[in-house]
Amino acid sequence: MEKTKKFLLPENQLPTHWYNIQAEMPNKPLPMLHPGTKQALKAEDLYPLFAEELANQEMNQTDIWIEIPEEVREKYKIYRPTPLVRAYSLEKALDTPAHIYFKNESVSPVGSHKLNSALAQAYYCKKQGVTNITTETGAGQWGTALAFAAKIFGLELAVYMVKISYEQKPYRRSLMQTWGAQVIPSPSMSTKAGRKVITENPTYQGSLGTAISEAIELAMSTPNCKYTLGSVLSHVSLHQTVIGIEAEKQMEMAGEYPDVVIGCFGGGSNFSGISFPFMRHNINEGKKTRFVSAEPSSCPKLTRGVFQYDFGDEAGYTPLIPMYTLGHNFAPAHIHAGGLRYHGAGTIVSQLMKDGMMEAVDIEQLDSFKAGVLFAQTEGIVPAPESAHAIAAAINEAMKAKEEGVSKTILFNLSGHGLVDMAAYDQYFAGDLINYSLTDKDIADNISKISQLAH
Numbered sequence: 195m196e197k198t199k200k201f202l203l204p205e206n207q208l209p210t211h212w213y214n215i216q217a218e219m220p221n222k223p224l225p226m227l228h229p230g231t232k233q234a235l236k237a238e239d240l241y242p243l244f245a246e247e248l249a250n251q252e253m254n255q256t257d258i259w260i261e262i263p264e265e266v267r268e269k270y271k272i273y274r275p276t277p278l279v280r281a282y283s284l285e286k287a288l289d290t291p292a293h294i295y296f297k298n299e300s301v302s303p304v305g306s307h308k309l310n311s312a313l314a315q316a317y318y319c320k321k322q323g324v325t326n327i328t329t330e331t332g333a334g335q336w337g338t339a340l341a342f343a344a345k346i347f348g349l350e351l352a353v354y355m356v357k358i359s360y361e362q363k364p365y366r367r368s369l370m371q372t373w374g375a376q377v378i379p380s381p382s383m384s385t386k387a388g389r390k391v392i393t394e395n396p397t398y399q400g401s402l403g404t405a406i407s408e409a410i411e412l413a414m415s416t417p418n419c420k421y422t423l424g425s426v427l428s429h430v431s432l433h434q435t436v437i438g439i440e441a442e443k444q445m446e447m448a449g450e451y452p453d454v455v456i457g458c459f460g461g462g463s464n465f466s467g468i469s470f471p472f473m474r475h476n477i478n479e480g481k482k483t484r485f486v487s488a489e490p491s492s493c494p495k496l497t498r499g500v501f502q503y504d505f506g507d508e509a510g511y512t513p514l515i516p517m518y519t520l521g522h523n524f525a526p527a528h529i530h531a532g533g534l535r536y537h538g539a540g541t542i543v544s545q546l547m548k549d550g551m552m553e554a555v556d557i558e559q560l561d562s563f564k565a566g567v568l569f570a571q572t573e574g575i576v577p578a579p580e581s582a583h584a585i586a587a588a589i590n591e592a593m594k595a596k597e598e599g600v601s602k603t604i605l606f607n608l609s610g611h612g613l614v615d616m617a618a619y620d621q622y623f624a625g626d627l628i629n630y631s632l633t634d635k636d637i638a639d640n641i642s643k644i645s646q647l648a649h
């Protein structure tokens with residue numbers, strides 16, 4: 195009998211609701227604080243910046259299930275439900291007793307999971323009568339997704355792209371421009387925040403913190419414009435839960451349940467998406483699934499950062515967010531996993547980490563590319579450098595199972611393909627990529643600059 199490799203849900207089983215883990219968490223996330231008054235934020239405080247429905251979703255800690263608007267579900271049908279795949283060839287190459295599954299989010303039109311939230315955010319902005327939106331993007335996956343979503347819903351989009359990625363990943367920029375977005379390398383001279391950074395450090399290659407500051411400044415100074423964000427915030431994690439909700443049904447089809455669920459980690463969007471629907475069974479039913487976030491060693495906020503209030507951006511325009519952080523002024527190394535070069539983690543994930551409900555591992559850049567190449571050679575898909583971190587963590591778990599002589603079921607999220615990241619693979623094959631190390635002193639010195647923010 196032929197082994198089943200791919201598990202596909204019919205279109206009529208597309209999720210009708212997103213899962214809001216905040217409503218079921220044993221300890222709710224701490225509130226975000228107004229940067230001026232240091233008082234807990236209300237949804238209305240976010241209305242000037244975000245579409246009102248998104249602000250309401252951000253603060254919703256009571257509704258377990260939130261309905262997906264029919265217009266968004268219709269757009270999801272372009273590419274959802276996405277496949278769940280058993281990685282038999284990878285298992286064989288590793289000679290492991292572990293069963294490895296991956297949820298393949300790379301099949302979306304933009305090549306990543308980011309479209310799950312981009313479509314929702316563009317819809318809510320359009321519904322409110324907004325005409326213009328702004329955002330930032332690290333490696334370009336979020337900017338690409340939002341460019342497509344903005345075009346679908348008839349919105350004008352300006353994207354501040356971290357300068358190092360703007361230069362490293364020209365084809366992501368081209369994709370955004372194909373779908374009609376304006377793309378600006380950050381830091382830029384077009385905003386006060388950007389000019390300040392360039393004046394102080396003319397050769398600075400940018401960070402997500404700086405790009406966020408620029409996008410927020412443009413949104414606040416442009417009529418009928420709202421800001422959108424591709425990770426970190428709770429409403430983004432909410433939208434991404436379509437991944438795990440589908441994966442639950444598909445694992446049932448496979449006749450298995452995951453012992454370990456893995457996602458790469460930048461701000462938390464795809465890790466949340468694959469993990470939260472399974473985590474509810476740990477919370478409500480006493481399941482013992484482990485949840486592992488895989489972050490780069492060069493930006494280790496979960497493994498080596500501190501839990502405290504910090505800004506989500508470099509200029510201090512955002513609310514103060516309770517998060518694991520390396521400090522909002524942290525300047526990450528120029529690794530190719532640009533989507534993981536963010537200084538902090540979202541409030542939900544930070545609280546879950548603090549409560550011991552998930553764990554984190556850090557992955558060296560060369561180890562991530564080695565894992566990505568093995569995955570491409572065995573499963574035929576070239577992964578994005580971000581996703582390769584999750585693959586590396588899954589391989590480590592599979593090898594532990596081999597050493598221990600036990601079988602375990604591993605599920606990871608393949609958050610995107612690397613077909614526009616081949617310049618990074620070229621550098622890897624040429625031996626031009628290196629690992630970056632941070633000393634404890636580097637981290638402590640940076641964190642000391644933000645120690646009094648919430649006081």
